Amino acid sequence: MANGTITIIPKKITGGVEDLVMLPRGEFEEMQERLRQVPVLKRYEIVHHQKKQYQVPVYQLIGKAASRLDRRVKAALREFKAGRTKPLKSLAELR
Known part of the structure; x- marks a missing residue:
């Protein structure tokens, strides 16, 4: 991934079943592009x-x-x- 900050929000704060992960849009789009080619x-x-x-x-x-x-x-x-x-x-x- 590129040089960005990734933030993980625990389940107890989000109230969801899994942890929530936030990352910069550029890194997200790079990851999506790589996954499309796999x-x-x-x-x-x-x-x-x-x-x-x-x-x-x-x-x-x-x-x-x-x-x-x-x-x-x-x-x-x-x-x-x-x-x-x-x-x-x-x-x-x-x-």
Whole structure:
């Protein structure tokens, strides 16, 4: 966070269930912007591979991260359709 003062007001003063936190608007807006760019865990999918079952997390990307990934996927699909890719049997072939 930026250089600002954060004030915490205890539950007994606010009468609420949780403590109340006050922070400068600039810091609040920075925090909101960072949270908009964080991937959101949507669910877990069950994947079967070699007679084993795995739980794989599925994330939803938001904002710039989603746009960057979309561009990379489109570029990769163009390369694949143009025949500029080759199938690999293992990652050792990349060396």
